[in-house]
Amino acid sequence: KNQVEQSPQSLIILEGKNCTLQCNYTVSPFSNLRWYKQDTGRGPVSLTIMTFSENTKSNGRYTATLDADTKQSSLHITASQLSDSASYICVVTPPGGGSQGNLIFGKGTKLSVKP
Amino acid sequence: NAGVTQTPKFRVLKTGQSMTLLCAQDMNHEYMYWYRQDPGMGLRLIHYSVGEGTTAKGEVPDGYNVSRLKKQNFLLGLESAAPSQTSVYFCASSYSGTRSFPGSDTQYFGPGTRLTVL
Numbered sequence: 078k079n080q081v082e083q084s085p086q087s088l089i090i091l092e093g094k095n096c097t098l099q100c101n102y103t104v105s106p107f108s109n110l111r112w113y114k115q116d117t118g119r120g121p122v123s124l125t126i127m128t129f130s131e132n133t134k135s136n137g138r139y140t141a142t143l144d145a146d147t148k149q150s151s152l153h154i155t156a157s158q159l160s161d162s163a164s165y166i167c168v169v170t171p172p173g174g175g176s177q178g179n180l181i182f183g184k185g186t187k188l189s190v191k192p
Numbered sequence: 193n194a195g196v197t198q199t200p201k202f203r204v205l206k207t208g209q210s211m212t213l214l215c216a217q218d219m220n221h222e223y224m225y226w227y228r229q230d231p232g233m234g235l236r237l238i239h240y241s242v243g244e245g246t247t248a249k250g251e252v253p254d255g256y257n258v259s260r261l262k263k264q265n266f267l268l269g270l271e272s273a274a275p276s277q278t279s280v281y282f283c284a285s286s287y288s289g290t291r292s293f294p295g296s297d298t299q300y301f302g303p304g305t306r307l308t309v310l
Binding site for chain 1: 196237282
């Protein structure tokens, strides 16, 4: 069964520090891999998207990397801010695209940034 | 543009009651989805629609019905609510067209509806 597993489940860091969130997946190849940010009480918002052939993608202080050999993706957050406190969800789209409702969601990592 | 909106934001039901959740999008997206999110479970697809008048079952469809009478609206119905349906419900929509490009299938989510069934 295709799976997406994220670690850690939760993480607490101090404001200004860097952190890295992990995503391990089994579906390979895939159409694309996304990282979503979900603020408390809100819907998820897409942060980055990478195709199977890409290694890295940045969005401001967020950098996603992809290692197709080890089937791992990481989301690195630089110089964390209080507003980074949220859940981060890794989502893999199988080959053929995700419009048919076949996205594979991880359970998310809950990040808390403390002052 | 409002994006994806959901009504209501909160609701408390008693077991056996029925209700309808409304999702509306103003992005002219063809595809729409209903998910539920439970602690420790991640997002799970309930039903989805690939166009006006069409619906399909997702991973956890039992106990729910949907309708897509208009392109911009996607309704989720609970005919006889059960405590197991206590959850946060998210609607999402995505572009579809003849062109495929990176990100063309990005799903845009609504703010969610928190439902409690007593």
